[in-house]
Amino acid sequence: MALTTRTGMDRATGRLLRGRAHAEQSERDILSTRTFQRVMNLDYGSDLAALRGENLTAVNVLKGYAEIVQAVHRQEPGIRIARMEPTYLDGRAGAVGFDLYQIFYPYGHLGDYSVAEGFTITLPASVLVRGSAAA
Numbered sequence: 700m701a702l703t704t705r706t707g708m709d710r711a712t713g714r715l716l717r718g719r720a721h722a723e724q725s726e727r728d729i730l731s732t733r734t735f736q737r738v739m740n741l742d743y744g745s746d747l748a749a750l751r752g753e754n755l756t757a758v759n760v761l762k763g764y765a766e767i768v769q770a771v772h773r774q775e776p777g778i779r780i781a782r783m784e785p786t787y788l789d790g791r792a793g794a795v796g797f798d799l800y801q802i803f804y805p806y807g808h809l810g811d812y813s814v815a816e817g818f819t820i821t822l823p824a825s826v827l828v829r830g831s832a833a834a
Contacts, residue, residue, distance in 0.1 A: 719803045725775055727822075729771060750762060755795060768780050781817070782800040
């Protein structure tokens with residue numbers, strides 16, 4: 700059996716996406732979609748939007764951590780979050796984001812976790828809003 704890398708379509712340009720770029724787009728889509736929003740796939744997405752507008756407390760940041768990790772690990776087989784840190788994007792406005800240190804498995808969608816590649820992304824608070832820059 701020949702292993703194939705994952706492929707998909709860029710939601711903004713319609714061009715072909717391969718490998719990590721496709722997994723990152725999928726991750727952002729998972730985090731910006733509310734659960735129960737997709738009719739035939741009700742458990743797709745995350746509940747991050749429930750935290751939007753809440754006070755920036757340690758408890759709410761921890762809830763954000765937990766929701767990001769659970770949603771990504773449950774629905775994206777090619778990405779595992781190794782470490783996450785909150786980061787201020789605009790401290791005066793109370794806008795936070797998350798720096799995610801992740802491991803990408805090119806063949807994770809096939810159940811093969813023997814090849815790994817580390818990478819980092821910053822998720823802005825706008826992942827809480829559908830149709831935002833996060834998408």
